[in-house]
Amino acid sequence: MRPLTEQETKTFFEKLAKYIGRNITHLIDRGDETYCFRLHRDRVYYVSEAVMRKATSVGRDQLISLGICFGKFTKTGKFRMHVTCLDYIAQYAKHKVWIKPNGEMPFLYGNHVVKAHIGRVTEDTPEHQGVIVYSMTDVPLGFGVTARSTSDTRKLEPTAIVVFHQADIGEYLRQEDTLF
């Protein structure tokens, strides 16, 4: 467990900013408790200071997980977000997509979101923007990246992909062992 280096922080924030933009500030600077990001076995954990201090007494090999896993660094140095961070990024998301009940299951099985399944979209979502996917009952289901901007979506046929799948809560079952 160690703090992120400057380069790591940069790649991590760049990815995170695609979803919540400037709202990362609220993660860093919280009113209730001091939280920090810590790297452990290539994974970035969002953890309170108290828990982090306690975790220092656990050996590196023995420590499995701490706090909330936000994602991991790939071997090529890119950052990949895990669905475990959904609660935090859903809270501060700038752009959202709501999908109809008939589209929920395909998305939760790891498929992209097609136009026919979309119920509602945040206005003026640009292309390749990170979005949070909600069910129509406002339950966050996962997140993805828009394939087209909102205005371009209107001209598309119903089977066209609108949101590329990134992570969904079905992964809690599918990737149980590697997620945290």
Add this chain to the structure above:
Amino acid sequence: MDVSGVLEAHKQKFKSVTVEGKIIPVEYDLGLLAAYDQNPVDEGELNKNKDEYLQSLSRDNAQLLFNEIFQLPTISDDNGVMAMLPTPTTLLPREKPLPKPKPETRWEKFAKAKGIVKRKKERMVFDETSGEYKPRWGYKAINDDGTKDWLIEVPAGANPMDDQYEARREAKKERIDRNEKRHQRNMEEAAVASKLDRKTVNKGERPNMDNARAMKRKELESQILITKNSTASVGKFDKAIEGDLKPRGIKRQFAPTITDLSKEKAGNMNILDKIVGKNGEDLVNVRKAIKATKRQ
């Protein structure tokens, strides 16, 4: 006139020149004007009155030393009578440590293994042509490796127009150069070996030349890495060459896990400012603003 009484009185003023009560005879090294008294000190006497006892002891021993000196053969001189001191017998310890043996050169090692013994040759050799002795080698040598022959046969298969003197001079020069290189190599190996010696002295290992070569290589590699980084950007923006040396054994440095979190937070904020600013995320959504104004 009887002066014996006067003499006796005079004598009484001085202590006796004979010293008694030495169980072990005192040893002398008259060359160093030294006497060694091996007799144990009388402890009761010493504790009673220390100064007096030590004074009397040293006086007695000094007396014994003077007695010995007066038995030496003397010579008379303008300056007076002088005793002839013998050569000192006491061995003094060496002031400096023994010089270390010189590290063996490659040839010396080879010769030792093969049992080749160096035979001494005279420096001066009789030159029949001039009829006098000349040095075997060096300045004004007798025949400088065949370069002073008055006639050289053209070797079989050689170009008759070639200068054979020139060829011999060249050959000699080459030999000298090669020897110079060997000398250089021996020096380097010796330097490394002495360095290894200091390292392995506690382990009782003998430095070997494979080690020496490896060490030399390591040294060179580190030097290359230093020169690579000696650019204006400290090597950051230099093009990487394929198959180039990679720095080994350089550990990455990370910030400590537990630090002042407010400082870490400030650093994170700084990075965030840079990123969000770069992405062009503005406070005003321009498209939305245009739409809103159009509606009005």
